[in-house]
Amino acid sequence: MIQEIIVAIIGFIVLGIIIRKMYFFFFRKEESENVCGCTDCYYNSVKKVK
Amino acid sequence: MNLSDLKTGEIGIITKVNGSGAFRKRILEMGFIKGKAVKVILNAPLKDPIKYKIMDYEVSLRRSESQLIEVTYPDYNKKNTPLAEAYDFDNIDDSDNQDLEKTVKDGKTITVALVGNPNAGKTTLFNLASGGHERVGNYGGVTVDSKEGKLKHAGYKFNIIDLPGTYSISAYTPEELYVRKYLIEDKPDIVINVVAASNLERNLYLTTELIDLGVPVVIALNMYDELVSSGSEFDHDKLAKLIGIPIIPTVGRSGKGLPELFDTIIRIYENKEPYVKKIKIYYGNAMENAISKLNILIEKNRTGETDYPPRYLSIKLLEKDKVITEYIKQNFSNPNEILALCTKEIKILEASLQEDTESAVTNARYGFITGALKETYKEKQHESDSTRIIDAIVTNKYLGFPLFFLFMWIMFECTFRLGQYPMDWIETGVGALSDFIRNSMPEGMLKDLLVDGIIGGVGGVIVFLPNIVILYAFISFMEDSGYMARAAFIMDKVMHRMGLHGKSFIPLVMGFGCNVPAIMSTRTIESRNNRMITMLITPFMSCSARLPVYLLFTAIFFKEHAGLVLFGLYVTGIVLAVISARLLKRFFFSRDDTPFVMELPPYRMPTAKSVGVHMWDKSRQYLRKMGGVILIASIIIWFLGYFPNDRKFDDKIEEQISLIEKKFDNKEITKEEKEAQITNLERQRNLEHAENSYIGQIGKFIEPAVKPLGFDWKIGVSLASGMAAKEVVVSTLGVLYTGQQDQDEESDSLRDRLANATNPDGSPTFTPLVVISLLLFVLIYFPCIAVIAAIKGESGSWKWGLFTIVYTTSLAWILSFLVYQIGSLFI
Numbered sequence: 001m002i003q004e005i006i007v008a009i010i011g012f013i014v015l016g017i018i019i020r021k022m023y024f025f026f027f028r029k030e031e032s033e034n035v036c037g038c039t040d041c042y043y044n045s046v047k048k049v050k
Numbered sequence: 051m052n053l054s055d056l057k058t059g060e061i062g063i064i065t066k067v068n069g070s071g072a073f074r075k076r077i078l079e080m081g082f083i084k085g086k087a088v089k090v091i092l093n094a095p096l097k098d099p100i101k102y103k104i105m106d107y108e109v110s111l112r113r114s115e116s117q118l119i120e121v122t123y124p125d126y127n128k129k130n131t132p133l134a135e136a137y138d139f140d141n142i143d144d145s146d147n148q149d150l151e152k153t154v155k156d157g158k159t160i161t162v163a164l165v166g167n168p169n170a171g172k173t174t175l176f177n178l179a180s181g182g183h184e185r186v187g188n189y190g191g192v193t194v195d196s197k198e199g200k201l202k203h204a205g206y207k208f209n210i211i212d213l214p215g216t217y218s219i220s221a222y223t224p225e226e227l228y229v230r231k232y233l234i235e236d237k238p239d240i241v242i243n244v245v246a247a248s249n250l251e252r253n254l255y256l257t258t259e260l261i262d263l264g265v266p267v268v269i270a271l272n273m274y275d276e277l278v279s280s281g282s283e284f285d286h287d288k289l290a291k292l293i294g295i296p297i298i299p300t301v302g303r304s305g306k307g308l309p310e311l312f313d314t315i316i317r318i319y320e321n322k323e324p325y326v327k328k329i330k331i332y333y334g335n336a337m338e339n340a341i342s343k344l345n346i347l348i349e350k351n352r353t354g355e356t357d358y359p360p361r362y363l364s365i366k367l368l369e370k371d372k373v374i375t376e377y378i379k380q381n382f383s384n385p386n387e388i389l390a391l392c393t394k395e396i397k398i399l400e401a402s403l404q405e406d407t408e409s410a411v412t413n414a415r416y417g418f419i420t421g422a423l424k425e426t427y428k429e430k431q432h433e434s435d436s437t438r439i440i441d442a443i444v445t446n447k448y449l450g451f452p453l454f455f456l457f458m459w460i461m462f463e464c465t466f467r468l469g470q471y472p473m474d475w476i477e478t479g480v481g482a483l484s485d486f487i488r489n490s491m492p493e494g495m496l497k498d499l500l501v502d503g504i505i506g507g508v509g510g511v512i513v514f515l516p517n518i519v520i521l522y523a524f525i526s527f528m529e530d531s532g533y534m535a536r537a538a539f540i541m542d543k544v545m546h547r548m549g550l551h552g553k554s555f556i557p558l559v560m561g562f563g564c565n566v567p568a569i570m571s572t573r574t575i576e577s578r579n580n581r582m583i584t585m586l587i588t589p590f591m592s593c594s595a596r597l598p599v600y601l602l603f604t605a606i607f608f609k610e611h612a613g614l615v616l617f618g619l620y621v622t623g624i625v626l627a628v629i630s631a632r633l634l635k636r637f638f639f640s641r642d643d644t645p646f647v648m649e650l651p652p653y654r655m656p657t658a659k660s661v662g663v664h665m666w667d668k669s670r671q672y673l674r675k676m677g678g679v680i681l682i683a684s685i686i687i688w689f690l691g692y693f694p695n696d697r698k699f700d701d702k703i704e705e706q707i708s709l710i711e712k713k714f715d716n717k718e719i720t721k722e723e724k725e726a727q728i729t730n731l732e733r734q735r736n737l738e739h740a741e742n743s744y745i746g747q748i749g750k751f752i753e754p755a756v757k758p759l760g761f762d763w764k765i766g767v768s769l770a771s772g773m774a775a776k777e778v779v780v781s782t783l784g785v786l787y788t789g790q791q792d793q794d795e796e797s798d799s800l801r802d803r804l805a806n807a808t809n810p811d812g813s814p815t816f817t818p819l820v821v822i823s824l825l826l827f828v829l830i831y832f833p834c835i836a837v838i839a840a841i842k843g844e845s846g847s848w849k850w851g852l853f854t855i856v857y858t859t860s861l862a863w864i865l866s867f868l869v870y871q872i873g874s875l876f877i
Contacts, residue, residue: 003494010499014685025839 053088053116054100061089062121067409069118078412079218081105081252082119084405086416094445098543099552101441105251106429108437110539110552160319161209163236165229165260166244167253168215171272173197174302175244176212179312203312206319211238217252219259220371227373233265234357240315244270247277247284247299250427251419257295258331258415264359266326267295268314274299274307281430289426294327303657330361333414336402340368340395347391351382367392368399368407437653441536450540457533461524462620463613466601469517473601476516480509499688503785507684510784510800511777512676514598515669521594522668523661525563530656534559548628549635551575554584558627561591562620565833569840579639583631585841586850589833589858590627592620595776599828602780603821606805615825623829626861675775683778687771687785690745699742703735737810740764740786759827759863760820760870762809769827775834819877823870830862 056062064086067077081104082088091101091108099110164172180199201208213232214225233241243260245253260267271277271286286297296314300307317323332338344364348356356363358377366374367388379385396407403410444453484505491497528534534556542552553575561568568588575581592600600619604612707728714724740746741763748770749763756766764786772779780800787803807815816824832838832855842851 003492003496007495007499010685011689014682014689017682018686 051121053102053119053121054113056090056121058090058092061087061124063087063124064119064121066120067118068120069115073115075220075408076217077115077119078409079220079255080109081255081416083409083413083416087124088121092441092445093447094450094540094543097447099539101445101539105249107249107252110542112542158205159207159209160240160315161211161238162240162242162315163211163213163232163238164242164244165213165233165256166215167217167246167249167256170215170244170246170253171302172215172244173212175270175272175300175308176210178302178305179208179308180210201312203309204316206316208312216256218256219263220369233263239266240318241265241267242270242311242315243267243295244272247271247274248280250284250423251416254419254422255415257293258418261293261295261329261331262362262365264328264362266318268311268318269295269297270300270307270311271297272300272302275301283428285426289422290325292422292425294325294329296323296325331415331418333365333411336399337368337410337414340399341365343395344368344388344391347388348382351384351388353381353383356381365411368396369411370396370408440653444533444536445540454537454540457528458620459617461521462616464524465517465521465597466613466616469520472516473513476513480505480513484509495692498692499685503684503688504681506784507687507781508676508680510780511598511680514601515672517597517601518594518672519665519668521597522563523665525559526661526665527656530654530661532653548631550583550631551577551580554580557584557588558591561588561593563594565589565591565593565837566840569837569844572844582845582850583634583639585844586634586854587627587630589837589854590623590630590830592623592829593776593833595833596828598777598780600825602801602804603816603825606801606816607818607821619825619829622826626830675777679775680777680781683771683774684781684785687745687782690748691740691743691785693744694742699738700735703731706731745786758871759866760823762815765824769831772828773835776828779828819870819873822873823866826869827862827866830858830865832858
């Protein structure tokens with residue numbers, strides 16, 4: 001029973017991530033991190049404050 | 051005579067530059083002005099393009115373009131002074147010069163923008179200052195977008211913006227306009243003009259434009275170590291006083307000079323920097339007269355604050371800058387009056403100067419630079435250096451192409467052979483983790499998710515990390531050393547025959563790493579048609595994300611010739627790209643010849659640190675993807691494959707298994723018969739479960755489309771899942787091909803499971819012919835959604851993104867179909 005509950009929670013988290021990604025892709029113009037999601041996204045700035 | 055008439059080793063003095071439009075403007079800005087000496091260094095293997103040396107740097111031009119430049123032989127009896135009039139700093143009238151406005155600055159945040167020629171070292175400085183890991187390479191056109199980083203220094207916070215490299219900020223290329231727009235609209239507090247010390251004359255041209263623009267500037271005199279080691283002498287302090295801009299020597303690779311640079315920026319910001327003064331570049335009496343008249347009219351007609359200083363607007367109007375002309379039309383009360391005066395003044399100037407106003411302005415700027423350097427710079431002539439020697443070999447007309455293909459073959463062979471060992475170690479580790487969880491966790495859904503979903507999916511892809519890193523090490527080495535620019539040089543004629551531009555070669559080679567930055571780097575190609583074609587054929591450059599799929603199957607079925615098969619796949623992609631380029635040129639994009647003007651930087655030995663940093667960056671990005679897209683996709687695929695979980699069929703199978711066990715206990719059947727019958731029932735259960743799951747239903751729906759290619763529904767679903775990222779094809783196979791046969795230590799790897807996979811009728815799912823058909827399909831169909839989004843972003847329209855999906859997928863289907871069907875007749 002516990003295993004099923006954990007799997008269900010994981011499922012909802014994944015669903016939430018997908019919905020968020022699709023929303024940003026279609027409706028929001030600003031860049032999000034890892035925009036292209038590919039292995040080799042050169043277009044992320046590492047924002048560091050020294 | 052023309053520049054193209056000069057033989058190798060000969061020097062000519064430029065007398066006139068013909069041609070028009072973007073090419074002429076670019077060639078003037080790069081220093082091809084009247085009076086400059088040009089030396090022919092060598093011809094490319096196909097006698098085109100030609101490498102020249104001018105102003106201490108090397109540039110390549112096509113033969114047809116060099117025919118537009120008229121030259122004479124130098125007269126060695128005359129003193130070697132340029133024909134262009136050098137600006138006389140001794141006689142300037144200081145009364146026009148002003149201090150910068152003293153405005154009270156609040157706040158402790160300073161925004162600085164990095165501006166400079168391509169390959170001057172802006173991004174290297176940016177990475178060092180901000181701790182960023184933006185991509186650098188030893189060729190122009192690496193940075194095509196602005197990046198932001200942050201730094202804290204001496205109580206101030208700095209926002210550092212890295213802009214694309216430009217030779218000037220005129221209005222011809224997207225990145226020039228981008229930089230100018232950024233400087234005007236975003237108004238950074240200070241501009242860091244990164245000037246390559248190895249190439250002062252050409253680099254300072256952009257500085258003169260910044261002086262005209264009136265923005266606060268500090269010069270980072272980068273690669274200063276190369277200047278010092280060359281033996282040349284340069285009094286940068288004196289130059290700083292002459293031009294009113296502080297100059298700080300820096301060495302990008304080591305970070306030397308950075309603290310002093312930022313200290314200077316703070317002093318400028320606080321109005322405490324003694325070198326800063328506003329000066330005017332003098333364009334000659336006639337031009338200054340015209341500028342004054344335009345200034346008066348601009349001041350009279352302006353409706354409010356303008357973004358540009360009036361003098362800058364006047365100069366740009368006389369240069370016939372189209373963007374500024376539009377700006378005048380939109381922001382002034384009586385633009386027609388201003389434009390009419392401009393036209394009149396241009397006519398007068400061109401009649402009196404006997405040359406067009408664009409050239410006159412460019413000549414005046416270079417005159418200013420020449421005058422400044424005459425007072426401050428003593429160049430030491432050096433003999434042939436290592437760059438020349440290496441170029442004599444790699445761009446040799448007989449050796450150039452074979453060497454290039456040899457380097458490519460070595461790259462792929464090493465990727466496979468060297469990567470095999472760490473790959474095996476990672477695979478063993480993944481297998482051990484899987485066994486540990488299988489043996490220690492109680493049966494249940496979470497255990498199935500972990501073992502079959504996450505470890506099956508992610509584990510199947512993570513093993514290829516060493517191969518990806520090795521591939522990138524080679525690509526980085528080629529970029530950082532300067533060989534990439536040479537490759538573009540020797541390939542220009544070939545690209546030209548494809549209907550493309552030599553500059554297209556670099557994005558295409560970058561596509562072997564990832565198609566997304568390759569598509570974005572097409573911004574450096576001036577011609578829109580060439581840019582579009584390059585973008586649309588980039589997906590045929592087999593990216594590193596496809597490598598796991600290739601390696602997986604070549605390791606099973608073509609182990610002895612894996613390197614050759616890999617090479618063959620990449621060559622096939624290139625051939626398809628060539629054919630597609632021709633077709634696109636013929637049917638969609640009319641012939642549009644753009645000049646090939648490309649700087650050839652000197653060779654630089656990449657440091658072990660820079661190669662190491664690149665390899666670490668790639669590893670980090672790959673691992674990040676494992677924890678991101680691949681993990682999510684594996685979980686989704688598992689969910690779709692696990693549900694609906696119909697227990698009725700399972701219960702029926704369990705009953706039959708119990709029956710068989712009873713028969714064995716009663717000695718009605720032997721042990722072997724029992725095991726065979728149970729195995730058969732297990733197989734039926736797995737098959738039933740797989741086909742009735744959601745993913746099975748999706749797979750069955752698309753199976754008719756992929757069956758003619760020799761694929762079953764699992765392969766079809768795997769290919770469809772590859773839309774998110776190509777590695778997901780492997781992780782999906784890893785999730786779907788589980789539990790089909792007894793799991794033991796020897797058959798635990800995905801390779802073994804695929805090698806032993808069978809169809810319902812017992813025949814092997816993967817035969818060499820099916821694998822070739824599959825590899826071709828993966829090579830050709832569109833890489834991923836990110837690529838489609840990049841094409842849409844760069845082309846400005848979803849139309850081209852959709853075109854790419856339809857074109858590549860259709861082509862993949864047709865070729866795989868032909869290979870499989872024709873191959874089936876013989877095998």
